[in-house]
Amino acid sequence: MSIDPGFEASIAVTRFGLGARPGEIDAARGDAKGYLKAQIRDSGADQPQGQFETGAAHFVQVREYQIDKRQAKMAGEDPVKAAVRQIRESAQPEFLARAQLAAQTDASFRERWTLFWCNHFTVASKNLNTAVLVGPFEREAIRPHVFGRFEDLLAASTMHPGMLLYLDQAQSIGPNSPIMQMRGPGFPGRPKAGGLNENLAREILELHTLGVGSGYTQADVTEFARALTGWSIQGPETARFGGRFASAGAPGEFTFREAFHEPGARHILGKSYNQEGVAQAGAVLHDISASPATAHHLATKIARHFVADDPPPALVARLERAYLQSGGRLDQVADALIEAPEAWAPQQTKFKTPYEFLISSYRAVGAAPQDFTRFGPVLTGLGQQPFNAPSPKGWAEDAEAWAAPDAIVKRMSWSESFSQVAAPVVGQPIQIAQNSLGAQLSPPVALAISRAESRPEALSILLMSPEFQRR
């Protein structure tokens, strides 16, 4: 497939990346594929800049708050509320730093690739515990592994306190586990509730790996949930679990609680797992990572995200092959995506999500959001509340979900507000249009920009143009 080199540079920056900053399309011209491949690296994604606490520290903070709550309440309602607000608000600078990274990075393919995996392994703010762990989850479990083996990424996600809490794994207890055998009224360290929770097991199979309809059964889900019992988080109140029920691990980090683990072999997807302890579910994760169903599921999702809501089968097959031939190496899959001719079709079919639209708008004018209390509510209003995807499936991928009439009107409204502030200080709108869209800028839009009554109007037209709304 021969591609107009002008288009190639625009596509590299807007479809693979997060939108062009001034000068970026020029930088990609000539060797667009090389420009993208240079962003793949063993050390994984960039980290948002700032001093952020670890997930473990956040977890300990919340647990200690919960433990102290009654005492604090005796001193009045306000300290409690203040503590809750403080804990929750700690997620805001983290989200802002992530948006600033996206707005300013020179390696925006790397960041788009990363955001894809953050959404694939969704953790959202469903309660106080998880609200403070979404950021650390992305930094600690996702970013380091996005160009490594999928198996490592899956393991890091599954072991992170954010995921263990979001999908209710931390308190899942084998019905025949040691602690259930021993439990009785007044027994020290006895869990309040005892039993299996199959939420994480199901979503790993359905969303993270094999995909729905790939042939696993309810029995596989339940058996996998049994294998996962004991995968939990070390509490700061570790002392209460002293003696024979102690488990290794620093407070707020992953721990394997032998005492919670369902003993015995498990039978999952036609295979027996006789391993003991943490190795049992580990072996399951290893096997399902290598499954062709997983390769197909991931390839389809990647192709859908980067290229088209209804992705070309040839592209899916290409990515699937790269995954299976490399033993699930994500750098190889990224490379195959860049090499795939289907990814370079000039037609823009992907409609930007609200986050992508806002970030690419900032990129177009060479700016970045500076204030969470302004940026966050705008995203919420556009339907994409910060760090709070509506379900474990993550944010919607298809144009129809985001291009609702209300959303278009809201985008228009935001564009006008943004342009009124930005236009006076960022240069000629037609120059911004050429810098941010390159060959994708259509003659009618260029004409409308040149005929605009004011710079803010011109910039609004650019941001709301069909080609800027898509990638």
Place this chain on the structure above:
Amino acid sequence: MTRPLDLTRRSALTAAAGIGVSVTFLGRQAFAEVGGSLAKRKLVVIVCRGAMDGLSVSPPVGDSNYHALRGEIAIAGFDQPGGALKLDDTFGLHPKLATVHALAMKGQARIAPAVATPDRARSHFEAQDVLESGSSVVYGASSGWLNRAMEAMGPRKIEAISVGAQAPLILRGKIQAASWSPGGYKDRDSRLPAILADLYAHDPLLGPALATGLDTEAMAKLATASEATITPASMVTPAPVAGQAPVDSMAMMQPQATEPAGRAYAQAGRAGAQAARTLGTTLAGFMMQPNGPQVAAISIDGFDTHANQGAAEGQLANRLAYLDAVVDGLSSGLGPEWRNTVVVAATEFGRTAHINGTKGTDHGTASTALVLGGGLKSGGIIGDWPTLQQARLFENRDTAPTLDMRGLFKGVLAEQMGVSRRALDTTVFPDSANVAPATAIIA
């Protein structure tokens, strides 16, 4: 190169803040002067996402196995504190569903306690697809059954509306969907809408969306003018949801803290219920207009209660309070038109009959659907009750389905909106001739 710029501190970005309740219209055809009484008929579908627990919505406290299966998350018996609100000897309603119960006492609410879609995979996303697409198989249709039902009503030219943060599948399809939310388009002197309409003229996605969006904005002014309390500010509830500043009312419809901070939690619940009621009255305001929509859909998230589900109070109770508040807002807002209205609330599947190890319930099969309206036929439960005897549980774990969800929807569409059996069997619910419509629901 980089010139960080504080674009936001200075100006009017608040325009888009605090919104998120969106109202989506279908179609913009003129309201037809045909169809006689049918021209006034209204239908609202509430999609309760996350698998709503039917055994808590309409707890069968008279079923001898109920309390043993449910343990501490069971709803107490009829005459106990926090107990079920009595419907008959077997069933009650959750104590938070007081409005629904009051309607039931007037013959304006009925339950279908063991209804399920044809999907059995216990996957939220697959089952929601089947629930909304109306297909018998997952991803069998890319449009929603409510949209195709509109098509089937063809010459009557009827309008529809949906409420939710995103365009829901149930109303997607050939008829263009529109949407609205409070705090909408401010700058009415702007040339931008006209310029964009021109640039979008040949854009099949953005063109119709913008046109409908602007129309809806205009209608919203009228719809909200009559309700003084509906302002963008009143839709903003400073509740502790995600660690973000202003939280919109749809965010209140997402899962709440399983960590109830006492009074703060109850306050968040009340604020959420108030926002939900406002949503109901707003929607009623739209539907009451001369050219207003006759068909609407609403989404409420957050019913996936794997842990700490609660009973008379708690996580699920708060969601049900929101559902009840939406119904309250709708039924009171519609006033005299309530007698021409039917509301159906349904979920993708139910939850396990047995409490799980983390004081919640896992993915199950049949659940409860609610049918409400001023013109219902009186009668008992819709469908049969399979009971909770161990031997009767589906796959030894779930309430067994006795009624196909499509049959319930078909019955409502036929009796309320006059959709023909032929259309119901073929286009609205493809290949479903073997699924009989439920009957004798609407007078």
